[in-house]
Amino acid sequence: MTMSTPIAALAALAIAAAPAAHGAEPQAAKSTSKRAAKQIERGRYLLTVGSCNDCHSDGFAPSDGKVPEKDWLLGSPLGFRGPWGTTYATNLRLSLSRMSEDQWVKYAKALKARPPMPWFNLNLWNDSDLRSFYRYVRQLGPVGEPAPQALPPGQEPKPPYILWPAPPKS
Numbered sequence: 001m002t003m004s005t006p007i008a009a010l011a012a013l014a015i016a017a018a019p020a021a022h023g024a025e026p027q028a029a030k031s032t033s034k035r036a037a038k039q040i041e042r043g044r045y046l047l048t049v050g051s052c053n054d055c056h057s058d059g060f061a062p063s064d065g066k067v068p069e070k071d072w073l074l075g076s077p078l079g080f081r082g083p084w085g086t087t088y089a090t091n092l093r094l095s096l097s098r099m100s101e102d103q104w105v106k107y108a109k110a111l112k113a114r115p116p117m118p119w120f121n122l123n124l125w126n127d128s129d130l131r132s133f134y135r136y137v138r139q140l141g142p143v144g145e146p147a148p149q150a151l152p153p154g155q156e157p158k159p160p161y162i163l164w165p166a167p168p169k170s
């Protein structure tokens with residue numbers, strides 16, 4: 001068989017186009033940045049429909065989602081108090097700035113955290129979703145300050161916090 005494979009055909013095309021590379025290069029760069037922009041946009045979509053802002057962006061739910069995007073995912077000082085102690089939705093810009101994209105993918109798939117973090121849902125995101133999320137978060141701007149440290153059960157938190165009822169006794 002002498003028919004060339006699609007890859008060989010592409011390579012031949014690339015060679016043929018080489019002398020005209022002058023005009024071709026910006027075109028290639030343009031399509032790469034278009035792809036990158038699409039991936040970032042998808043990350044934004046996923047975190048919106050995945051409700052990450054509801055807890056990880058301060059004041060999001062009470063303001064009907066009206067927190068400006070420049071303040072998204074910076075963490076929240078609102079405590080969630082329950083039998084697990086008191087937890088605070090972390091600053092995800094900061095957390096992700098401390099790991100590579102590959103590390104994030106592994107971390108998110110294996111994550112277990114205290115309530116009310118729905119870690120069991122995050123574990124199910126596929127690689128491509130997690131990579132889009134990472135890219136979106138990493139271009140959000142200044143990483144800000146950490147959210148308050150979680151407290152162990154029995155330690156009195158400073159307000160504001162939401163008190164979670166203990167599960168009913170059976």
Ligand code: HEC
Nearest residue numbers: 050051052054055087088089090095113114115116117150
């Ligand atoms: C109902 C509130 C809530 C929602 C919704 C939520 N989180 Fe969380 N998240 C938390 C809390 C609280 C913690 C801290 C848990 C702890 O201290 O053990 C946390 C912890 C985390 C952590 C681990 C700590 C860190 O910064 O590395 C990651 C990662 C995370 N959340 C990502 C997400 C993503 C991504 C989404 C959206 C898909 C999301 N969370 C949605 C409340 C929430």
